[in-house]
Amino acid sequence: xxxxxPAHFDGDLLAxxxxxxxxxxxxxxxxxxxxxxxxxxWLVTRYPDVRAALADPRLSLDKRSARSGGEHGASMPPxxxxxxxxxxxxxxTRLRRLVAKAFTPRGIxxxxxxxxxxxxxxxxxxxxxxDLMSALATPLTMAVICDLLGIAEAERRDFQRWTDTLxxxxxxxxxxxxAALGQMHRFLTGLIAEKRARxxxxxxxxxxxxRDQQDRLSEPELVAxxxxxxxxxxxxxxxxxxxxxxALLTHPEALRELRAGALRMDQLLDxxxxxxSPSMLASRRFTREEVEIGGVRIPxxxxxxxxxxxxxxxxxxxxxxxxxxxxxxxxxxxxxxGIHYCLxxxxxxxxxxxxxxxxxxxxxxxxxxxxxxxxxxxxxxxNRALRELPVTW
Numbered sequence: 506x507x508x509x510x511p512a513h514f515d516g517d518l519l520a521x522x523x524x525x526x527x528x529x530x531x532x533x534x535x536x537x538x539x540x541x542x543x544x545x546x547w548l549v550t551r552y553p554d555v556r557a558a559l560a561d562p563r564l565s566l567d568k569r570s571a572r573s574g575g576e577h578g579a580s581m582p583p584x585x586x587x588x589x590x591x592x593x594x595x596x597x598t599r600l601r602r603l604v605a606k607a608f609t610p611r612g613i614x615x616x617x618x619x620x621x622x623x624x625x626x627x628x629x630x631x632x633x634x635x636d637l638m639s640a641l642a643t644p645l646t647m648a649v650i651c652d653l654l655g656i657a658e659a660e661r662r663d664f665q666r667w668t669d670t671l672x673x674x675x676x677x678x679x680x681x682x683x684a685a686l687g688q689m690h691r692f693l694t695g696l697i698a699e700k701r702a703r704x705x706x707x708x709x710x711x712x713x714x715x716r717d718q719q720d721r722l723s724e725p726e727l728v729a730x731x732x733x734x735x736x737x738x739x740x741x742x743x744x745x746x747x748x749x750x751x752a753l754l755t756h757p758e759a760l761r762e763l764r765a766g767a768l769r770m771d772q773l774l775d776x777x778x779x780x781x782s783p784s785m786l787a788s789r790r791f792t793r794e795e796v797e798i799g800g801v802r803i804p805x806x807x808x809x810x811x812x813x814x815x816x817x818x819x820x821x822x823x824x825x826x827x828x829x830x831x832x833x834x835x836x837x838x839x840x841x842x843g844i845h846y847c848l849x850x851x852x853x854x855x856x857x858x859x860x861x862x863x864x865x866x867x868x869x870x871x872x873x874x875x876x877x878x879x880x881x882x883x884x885x886x887x888n889r890a891l892r893e894l895p896v897t898w
Contacts (some may be wrong), residue, residue, distance in 0.1 A: 534799030554817035560843030564790035572806025586727035613851040630738035642746040650738035655707025742853040744783035778839025
């Protein structure tokens, strides 16, 4: 542990997360610091420690394992709290099984025609220079997750605004986020009531049936699980599409190889997930008992943050980690590890595969409209998200 290192979650880390985490890895594997809203936390930065901690049952996602208040700032209201990222087995296992079949690679591949149609419709609208984040990545992933859940288009208009509020780095973000969460809760409870009255052939209807007919989840769990699928089901997927396209546009050889079939799409996506992880931090954990991570003893009841973005560029695990090399070996942690491995991984991969493939085919002269160094990223400690991806052709 390096107690002499100053506050880590500051403007410097926001401006240059990869450089900042490289310095932290060099300084030590585990750092005692505070979260941006002032809560004490242990930050884990190196690959072997992060990977082991992701699968360590002594680290709990249930905030009741915290020695004192489990959340700070814009914490979830109780009505949205009972979701997969706040639960341990056996409750986590029970809820994940309820929706796991809808997110298997085989089940997700049935959505390919829908994803392709949505992608084609969005690209058909482009007649000149465009921002591929707002014109493709965000609307595509929002539409697909809403299609999967059975949410009508007229009911989707406010959800992205609420999500943008939750991700905001503004000084008054906590107050605004609490208001947005309250609005989301009212929206979801109303949506579930509508689905009970008029069931459809969709995931939300099946979840409601599991609640009402099989008594396999509580009403708060139903609402919170719907919230998590909606929120997590589009945000990271959109960021993956944006980062993968940026990688191709800044690495012409990789783009040529992809077009020629010499580079597989799964290789491109895996390296993007390592090189520019959409999720910078895993869901916070709490120590059930005293644990040792990276040679540092951490008492019971402490909050742990595991840096995925740092682990994925650990020089001890990956040769020349700052380089984008789609054919490199090594298992990234961009989608997590262990029982909390990203539930929506297959969906995110399908959306990215279809969207990137369509863009590459349609626009053989595609190029950035501005230098990559001038592109803005969300000022977030949790997500690695392009604000825009301006292109021309």
